[in-house]
Amino acid sequence: MVPLNAYLIVAAGLFSIGMFAALARRNVIAILMGVELMLNAVNINLVAFWRFLTPATEASSGLKVGMSGQAFAAFVFVVAAAEVAVGLALIISMYRNRRTVIAEDVDTLRY
């Protein structure tokens, strides 16, 4: 069985890649993709911890209780999907108005 640390290392690597993309890329779409990577790294962690740390118990109703890790990951997917929908809409609006998708060029909201 693959040990927990391997999952964590993969998740950490994925998170770092996402972080790098979010911090270093100039294209807003790339930044959004970096954010997605970081969310997915978090999802890996959530599911991994759930798989290794939570005992599988059978409830009287027949449902497997302790599914919270998977439920959390599902929420994150939904949130990420919503975020992407909003984010892409913003990006399209931005592109239409300013003809750019470079994050640094969009600094109207500053001092």
Added chain:
Amino acid sequence: MNFSDLNILPWLIPIPPLVAFFVIILFAGRSKLLTHIIAIGAIFLSWLMSFYAVYTIVTQHKDLGTAAALGGKGVFASSVTWLVNGATGPGTATGALGMGVMLDPLNTIMLFMVPLACLLIFIYTLGYMAHDPRNTRFFAFLSLFAGAMLTLVVADNLLLLFIGWEVMGLCSYLLIGFWYEKPSAYQAAIKAFMTTRVGDVIMMIGIAYLWASTGTLSFRAILHNEDVLHKLATTPALGGFLGLTAAGLIGLCIVAGTIGKSAQFPLHVWLPDAMEGPTPVSAMIHAAAMVSAGVYLVIRMYPLLSAGGNPEAGVLTPPMILMSIVGSFTALFAATIAVSQNDIKKVLAYSTISQLGFMIAALGIGAYVAAAFHLITHAFFKALLFLGSGSVIHAMEHGEHAAHAAHEGHTAHDQGHVPDASPAHGGHEAPHAATEPIEHHEHPLHDPEPAFDPQDMRNMGGLGRNMPVTMWTFIIGGASLAGFPLITAGFWSKDEILADAWHLSAQSPLAVLVLVSLAVAAILTAFYTFRQIALTFWGEPRTEAAKFAQHNDGTAEARNISAQMTAPLIVLAFMAIVAGFAGVNPGFPIIGAITSRFFPQGAPFANFVGRTLLEAPEHLDFSWWPVLVSFSVFLIGVGMGYALYVRRQYALGQKDPMEDIVGADIYRILQKKYYVDEFYGWAFINPLRWIATTLVSQIVDKGIIDGTLNIIATSATWIGNLFREFNRVVIDGVSDGIPDAIADAGRSLRSVQSGHIQQYLLYALVAALWVGLNLILLAVFPLAVPWAALAQVVIAVLLILFFNVSGSRASN
């Protein structure tokens, strides 16, 4: 209250003019007609009451007075307690200052003269000031003047008298300076006020001393009380170190007041300058009121002035000696000046000074009745002369305008009137002088000669042709002044003064001095009066203006004015003759016999006025010598005048004939009035001016007072600056510093808000790492947490400072 009661009536006599003054000043001044009605009505009412009082006394109370020897029965009087002061003194001190009025023979005769003269002057003013723009104000002041004089006359105490006296001083100031556009007029007003003030201050000291010694100022309590008089005459004044009695010192002070008010020698300078006022004022000052008040005062105070002396035996008290010396000197001194003056009013002014000298000198040798008699007759004929001279001046001004009109008639004939009706020409002397320079600018070619002087007698001559009434009344007044024998009032009163001096000359050398100087002055009086009449009314007109001079040129208004001006002249001329017969000595040949038939008890004036005193003055026996003196002085004076001014006609521009006789140098001294004004200027006015401008203004005021103020102000400013600096640095520093620091912090922190979302993400990462590190720290080394916290605060502060510095640099 029964106002026909003679005890009460005197209260009312001064009231109408005083009320008229306030009513005119406050309400009626807008309307000329209303003003005239009020002013004339008021003085008429006063005259009516006075006349009633005089008539009642003369017909029913002939024995009024205190002289028991003549059957005197006391005086009419009433008084109220006015100022309770608890004063105690010898005699009749009541512990209070009374205010009251009284009627004794002396102020009865004053009440005969003053309101009548005032009434006539008021009527004359109607015509004389008809076109003056400040006509109503003039009537208001005249009313106040008359009211003050009447107050003074009816007063029963020195304080009320002094109040009237001072109000008159104010009125003379206001009226002399009435045409205040003329610098000479307001200067004369100030001069009159200041000069009389010198005498008034001394007089006030005398009044205060009298009050301190007796505790009362009532005439009845002092003058009608032998004990008080005796006590005053025997008490040494001020511990006796001046060698004077109390009566002597008080008397000298009171005489000083009279010297100021009646323009006697050292203080006479104001009176000629007072001619700057309109002519009715001159008449008012010279006849009815101002100067008469001074003489009235000494006559009134005579019992005090003579207390301790016995003039009939040649024993004169110090005040009497002063009066006789000053009076006789002034009479002569002023007469010599009068002969050389060319201004018609100046001659009369010096003549007034001289005649007042007669009265003062007469009183100085104890000629009580004669002084009072001359006061009355002089008032009438001097009022007449002044009003006559005003009429002449008025006519001369019209004559000048008429002459101009006649000259310009060639070019402007179609305007069709040659004698100027003149309502456009405003008032008289002053407005004329004020407009003259303007006319010069407008018509430099028509009017090249210097301003025409309508008062200069050299410009006159032959005026009698067009103005017979003025001429004849003036001649009557002049004859009275000169002492035309037997028929004029001036002759009888002057003769009585000379007779008194003659009778006393055996006892007192001072009486000889008085007799001689008054006789010489009388010669000069006759001379300058004759000169005046000759230059003014007789001969040929010397100028165009004199040829056209008249005031009745046919228009209705001019006729009206002319009537208003000449009617008073006729009444006064009547008085100037008739008033004298009241004082004829019954021993006088023929005329005395005639008058004794009407007045079997002797001269009515002497009998009547004599009762004012406790002991009636002796009746003088008739003596030929003074009458001969009176006759001869008149004839000499008139003869000289005839020789110099009638036999040889005076021509314009010619030297005055006097100049050849006395020599040019002496003549110049006389014309310059002995340089008294110049001497006062040198001795008093210039030093005072120096003190005022240099010492007080420059050194004391600008140096010491301003210097002190400057130091105070400078130090206050310095302290203020100090506070300002403190305020600026400390208080503003703190209160500005806090927002500045906040602004600085904000300025440096704003660089955080860069608008780059990736930068924000980086902050979030750093913060997350920082929180994570701390959590690890907390888990691994719990004991190091405080130190770590401290270190983090230090790091945070250092970071803030770093950003602060870099932020401000960025903002620069």
